[in-house]
Amino acid sequence: MTMAAELRPRALGVGTAVTSTSYTQREVLDAFEITDPKIRSVFLNSAIDRRHLTLPPPDGKGGRVPEPQGDLLDKHKAKALEMGAEALRACLKRAGAELAELRHLCCVTSTGLLTPGLSALLIKELGIDRHCSRSDIVGMGCNAGLNALGVVAGWAAAHPGELAVVLCAEACSAAYAIDSTMRTAVVNSLFGDGASAIALRSGPDGVADPEGPRILEFASCIIPDASDAMRYDWDREQGRFSFYLDPQIPYVVGAHAELVVDRLLADTGLRRSDIAHWLVHSGGKKVIDAVVVNLGLTRYDVRHTVGVLRDYGNVSSGSFLFSYERLLDEGVAKPGEYGVLMTMGPGSTIETALVQW
Known part of the structure; x- marks a missing residue:
């Protein structure tokens, strides 16, 4: 978009x-x-x-x-x-x-x-x-x-x-x-x-030096072959819902991360090396490792992702905002710098957004 x-x-x-x-x-x-x-x-x-x-x-x-x-x-x-x-x-x-x-x-x-x-x-x-x-x-x-x-x-x-x-x-x-x-x-x-x-x-900022970035682009990728890899099922024995995670899903997500990020940046003239800040969903240790390897990120790039997982576990849809809050508190983002937000979940789906301070 x-x-x-x-x-x-x-x-x-x-x-x-x-x-x-x-x-x-x-x-x-x-x-x-x-x-x-x-x-x-x-x-x-x-x-x-x-x-x-x-x-x-x-x-x-x-x-x-x-x-x-x-x-x-x-x-x-x-x-x-x-x-x-x-x-x-x-x-x-x-x-x-x-x-x-x-x-x-x-x-x-x-x-x-x-x-x-x-x-x-x-x-x-x-x-x-x-x-x-x-x-x-x-x-x-x-x-x-x-x-x-x-x-x-x-x-x-x-x-x-x-x-x-x-x-x-x-x-x-x-x-x-x-x-x-x-x-x-x-x-x-x-x-x-x-x-x-x-x-x-949206519209004029209204303040001289706004803290947050502009939201520029979005890109999505659904992986239909992995539609059953993360799901919420009814457990008939227990009479309640039960969540299922396929053990292979971290590697499936990692293998598609490059595809969706390249799509996000395709019409912007940017390369992955131009992205100063990466805010990835704290989905789990294996998921984070798979994304790091496939996108060529450093441990510094995912320091907040790893820190949120360590201190809170996976808090589902809101995890990336916990990392975003830590980035703002750190005060290192400079005007003109770009960031990529990335989440992943059932579908199986990877969602991304490009922002600029």
Whole structure:
């Protein structure tokens, strides 16, 4: 997607939030009394130190009580609202904006189904203007934050001067299954609770030295042959949903990363070596390594991606915004420099965006 230069929106602020309780990988293993050495190895070799999780209550015997799907949906609603509101407020504060200025709210989630959607619930919860337009992107998975950014960038371009926000709220604890299978262990070792938000506005900047970059281009790549590699299935035995990750998906994603980035840069006159900042989804150690190898990146290029995985785990659709916040806090991005945002998820899909400070 390409927009006229004067309508390309700028990112004005970012904010993140997590749930109140966090655990090391060893603490999670102990909470669920997991002794299988193969499963413990998956957790302990994940490059994750700590994650924010809302675990089921103790059963009184040292274990944890499995939660029925209805309770998990309640957890998703409560935590998504709690984290979402905090991330939205933090984002607007950094953007120097007020809730009253918000004209479009797009909410992204894949860890539970809500009708009415999270956008409507937040508008009611926070007293946002009832005339604020809204959209909800549900079920697209870890890539969905960039899908939403593309949609909302288009909205901002069509409404110059009006404030829009993309909010990703993922209560991954609401997708936590308790069983002894390796399939479940891979998922349980990876995801954490988190929410993040980014504000956009097109037209004149209105400030002398805006912190955030202009959003220039988007490019996507779906891999139909890997459509079943990441999916949310109904587990009939447990009476609840269960997420599946194919062990080969990191290598499939890595093999297609070059294709989509070259497409993103094709009409810009830029080469990969011209990109100063890379913000890649913290999908997991193997995914990050595969992208680094296939794009010829350095460990410095993905320092924030790796740091977010270490400190929060994979927080699904909002992970790349956690990295973006760290980049802004670092204060190293200079006017004129380019950045590439990259997410990947079910489909299987890789999403990218080109930005410029």
